[in-house]
Amino acid sequence: MNLFEAQRARIMQLNALDEVRKMTLQHTEVFQNPRTKWHDRYVKEKKFKLGDWALLYDSRYKDSMGKLQTRWLGPYEIVEVFQSGVVQLATIDPIQFKLLVNGHRLCLYHKPTTREEFIQQFDIQPHATILAAHARGLSIPNI
Structure with a gap:
């Protein structure tokens, strides 16, 4: 084998190696795209603000x-x-x-909220609750 044929064989090997790399990248993309779509579907985005x-x-x-x-x-x-x-x-x-x-x-x-803020969140008129219960036919014991 002379020098010219050895160089030609080496260039052919390098070209074949490039083709194998391209095929491997395509194969990786084919398998990773569905995986990334599946993963991204179940990832919940968390948003934080300053002071939270x-x-x-x-x-x-x-x-x-x-x-x-x-x-x-x-x-x-x-x-x-x-x-x-x-x-x-x-x-x-x-x-x-x-x-x-x-x-x-x-x-x-x-x-955590203070006791007053907590009560204000659930501040319901007791008379309105009793009237609504009587309208439905329910009896409420005296408190």
Whole structure:
């Protein structure tokens, strides 16, 4: 085999290698597109705002915690939300420290209300309730 034939054989091998790479990329796309569609269908988008409170999932004890132990830490206050999905949290204690976490590890926490705010949410006129019950034929015991 002379030098010219060896060069030609090597070029043919490189062209064949490029074709194999292209076929592999096409094959990967064919199989990954349905998987990504299926995955994206079940991913829930979480939207956080500044000032919200959130609970942080503690993934260190995923398998070893007891069934009555909580896996959520916090609450923390959301200080900043980045476009990449990273959220900066701060503790709500007097001594604050900040930490960066992935937004998928967070769950919104609804701030506790005071007793007065809670009562105002369910402030129902007792007379209107009694009249509505009598209209339906129900009897309500005296309180």
